[in-house]
Amino acid sequence: MEKLRIVFMGTPDFAVGILDTIYQNNYEIVGVITAPDKPAGRGQKVSTSAVKEYAVSKNLHLLQPTNLKSEDFLAELKSLNANLHVVVAFRMLPEVVWKMPKLGTFNLHASLLPEYRGAAPINWAIINGETKTGVTTFFIDDKIDTGAMIMSKELFIGDEESAGELHDRLMHLGSDAVVETLQLIETGKASTTIQAENDEIKTAYKLNKENCKIDWSQSGKMIFDQIRGLSPYPAAWTFIKDGENEWNVKIYAASFEAKEHDELVGKISTTKKEIFIATKDGILKIVSLQFPGKKRMLAHELLNGISFSENTIAL
Template identity: 35%
Template sequence: MRLVFCGTPQFAVPTLKALLRAGHDIRLVVTQPDRPSGRGMQLVAPPVKHAALAAGIPIAQPEKIKNNQDFRAQLEMIQPEAIIVVAYGRIIPKWMLDLPHFGNLNLHASLLPKYRGAAPIQWAVANGEPVTGATTMRIDEGLDTGDMLMQRELPIAPDHTAEDIFPLLAEMGAPLMVETLERLTAGTINPRKQDDSQATLAPILKREDGQVDFTRSAMEIYNRWRGFQPWPGAYTQFRGKKLAFHHMMPMELRGEQSVPGEVGVEHGQLFVDCGANSRLEIFGVQAEGKKRMSAADFLRGHQLTTGDRLG
């Protein structure tokens, strides 16, 4: 099939490579512009650009696409049979939706209609879901509301973080998109409308999402920490400065009453009381302006005692 591929981060690379291995004719790769990054603020190309360069595919990096006449003319000249969109990071305008015969096909990292939006993997893990998955869908003018084509499930282990799930879903979703194209060509897919009443949202993450609310249960806080890796993580305030948590484990309290935010110190171990009569053991922390360290090293340097408070 004659295709245009739109994608930006590493998550999109396996699908691009799988489409090439399957023999599709990718005439153009569209990705976001190079962005300044790191301490030197040098321009860094997106992972999809590197993959396209390695495969010798022409690349377009428009800053905007909605009213970009040059870009529109470029796509109209190609006349793609389908446009594949995987984590591109731009809203697809109507003229682009209407261009290909098979439409604009998206690989979305959730089991739609659950977790529509920019951060489906993070919110699925943060909400303690036992399973997630990938959905191929035909994009419409809504937010991840288009007709579903195929789905595949992926279990989430209790200790998986969002960082663990990203590459697993990327590798699982790549052959799913290839199979979707095969079945569209063969006419063996029946697109399914989404049940909007079952929809949940997965909005883009904000820094404040990582602020720990100790009135939540320890399991809720632990799940949010897993989901918000690598950013915004989980953090609180200690003696007026930020304290980030780098590893933790929830536990229940028996015969005791928790006081949310209260610290417990025992044999070099650090505990924090949470809501619902639960407690977190904290294994790794990073104080503001300091390097990451074990909880034991942190306790040796800061003289915490049982009854101190975080938050």
Template identity: 45%
Template sequence: MKLVFMGTPDFARTSLKKLIHSPHEVVAVVTVPDKPQGRGQKLKPSPVKQLAVDLGLPVLQPVKLRDPQFVEQLKQFNADAFVVVAFKILPPEVFNIPPKGTVNLHASLLPRYRGAAPINWAIINGETETGVTTILINERVDEGNMLLQKSVPIAPDMTAGELHDLLAEIGADVLVETLNRLEANDIVPVKQDEGQATRAPKITRKICHLNFNQTAQKVHNWIRGLSPYPAAYCYWQGKLLKIFRSRPVARLSDDVPPGTVVKVFKNGFTVKCASGAVDIFEVQVQGKKRMTVEDFLNGYRLQAGQLLE
């Protein structure tokens, strides 16, 4: 089939890479406009654009998806299907163009975790399983009829970053299989069960602020569910401290408030929670690089009894 691919981040780049080596032909790529980044505010292309340029594919970067000129450009490619991975919400005048429909790859077992951050919320909520789903896009975000689904286990210490990379690879394979079967008319779309639907809203700065007045397991899930980006954080001696790696431990004897550092050891430190505690192993002090706690302790005086707020 002839495809127009739409995506932006690394997660989408993995799918584009896989599609290039599939039986299908990617005739064009749609991504976001280049954005200013860094101190010099130089324009930087999205990961998907970088790959598309390397592959010599036509790239469209519309500011508005309803722009009549952009819509007309899409029609000129005569694609059999559009493929969407981690992109914007498409209007009907775009997703209704191709005869085979517009296929979206979503990083959850729909209808669970509809929304912008399914990987993060699956871990934050302590799920032991998640996966990927391909759907046909309709007017309601993440609510289209399902095509294929594949589940994967979530290991107890797996971070959002690690799960992201795993689902990107698995999702790319499921996407190719979906398109193969769609071309062969060997797939029956299935309506989502609204009774099973849950949400995965965008991660905000407020959500990233750690609350140690919870169980150790919940704090651990919060940390790994936001690692490596945007990262859970707290405050230590007035400095913002991001936390990337942790482990829940049973520690109930200390009669101190949640958030209190109760132990400092060579490569970590232990923080009291509402029940139990967490060992912390990797951090980033405001204005500094991410580092192991062992390196952190070489430059900062963290002591038992101090409070993480």
């Protein structure tokens, strides 16, 4: 059995849950690599990654390289004398980095590979209406999320579960998978499976403004899945037009009822406390949303300060 000396690489909250589990299981973490600090928001206040905050709180050796191929960074990384790199939600590594440790570099990905390779696997699993997903550990190679798989764990997706809720459950499942993977590598029992390749594999494309916009020509179920798959971040959005007024509105939560109706697709109707939008095959009830310059609100909170005409429509 070979004692592990681990360098951990990651950036967001999801990675923190995994790093904490490694730490709590008393593995030796000789270094943590995360994204450089950067200005963020309107005030351009310097923002640090969630992984950095955790590493500092535990007094772990921290590196924040801007260039993963720089000689200074590579020399410092080599000096840590790690025999294993663990990667969770980080950026693509150059070969010189992932080939450096004796026992290799493995990644935790939040999908059942080979499905949903890419930047946003949690979101796309829900957007596409999947009923199950999971996590996979695999040894990194020279492409994105294509390496030999070590283990997978799966779970079912709730019918109304949001990406935020699924994120937290996958983080716990991923923590278990990483610790079990560490145990296999430590005892020399890790075996791998080559990923299958076919044209039907779904991709977890990077989220952008275009693929987060609601297309009201889709079925109500597809729109509902998009809303929950993008909640709480970055959020599905639509234009709402009422006469001369037009707003760019984020929708965070909704429910959908399939039913026949005669309303125009996208037509918005309200009661004193509820907002409804007609889809081609039913009615979407809006639970929470955000208008420009305002905070996220429940529908009844928004209706306390705004009223819509009968001609209001989502575009």
